[in-house]
Amino acid sequence: MPPVLPFEFIVTGKPISHQTKDKKRLQAWKAQVRDVAIACWSASQPTGDSVRVVITHYYDVIPGNEQGVPDSDNIVKPVRDALNGIIYVDDYQITDFVSRRRSLDGSFRVKGMSLVLAKGFCSGEEFLHIRIETAPDPTALD
Numbered sequence: 772m773p774p775v776l777p778f779e780f781i782v783t784g785k786p787i788s789h790q791t792k793d794k795k796r797l798q799a800w801k802a803q804v805r806d807v808a809i810a811c812w813s814a815s816q817p818t819g820d821s822v823r824v825v826i827t828h829y830y831d832v833i834p835g836n837e838q839g840v841p842d843s844d845n846i847v848k849p850v851r852d853a854l855n856g857i858i859y860v861d862d863y864q865i866t867d868f869v870s871r872r873r874s875l876d877g878s879f880r881v882k883g884m885s886l887v888l889a890k891g892f893c894s895g896e897e898f899l900h901i902r903i904e905t906a907p908d909p910t911a912l913d
Contacts, residue, residue: 776903777904
């Protein structure tokens with residue numbers, strides 16, 4: 772079956788920063804991301820097209836105490852690496868990237884929420900929502 776985009780999935784749990792000193796935890800996190808992606812990806816091969824990747828970290832901490840929340844830029848690399856060869860051939864295909872973080876204690880206006888994202892909210896734990904879609908036209912100005 773050929774790759775179908777957009778594709779999205781969630782990974783439950785606290786993401787691990789690529790700057791961690793605990794390399795075993797980092798490798799375990801990458802493996803978790805990879806395993807979930809493989810379980811959700813129905814295509815028999817990675818896409819060869821240019822893609823946009825959107826990662827949103829929905830975190831759970833005591834309001835006003837975000838010290839334990841990793842910077843969004845530090846959780847990107849392990850996720851990108853984990854998806855190499857599974858969703859896309861290589862991360863050079865990522866032409867557009869969005870990384871953001873949101874507190875689970877926040878208020879959200881939701882219109883047309885996907886079942887995948889709803890599953891993340893229903894888990895009751897912090898999670899990453901990862902969406903891979905066809906890259907926008909590079910000649911179009913935003």
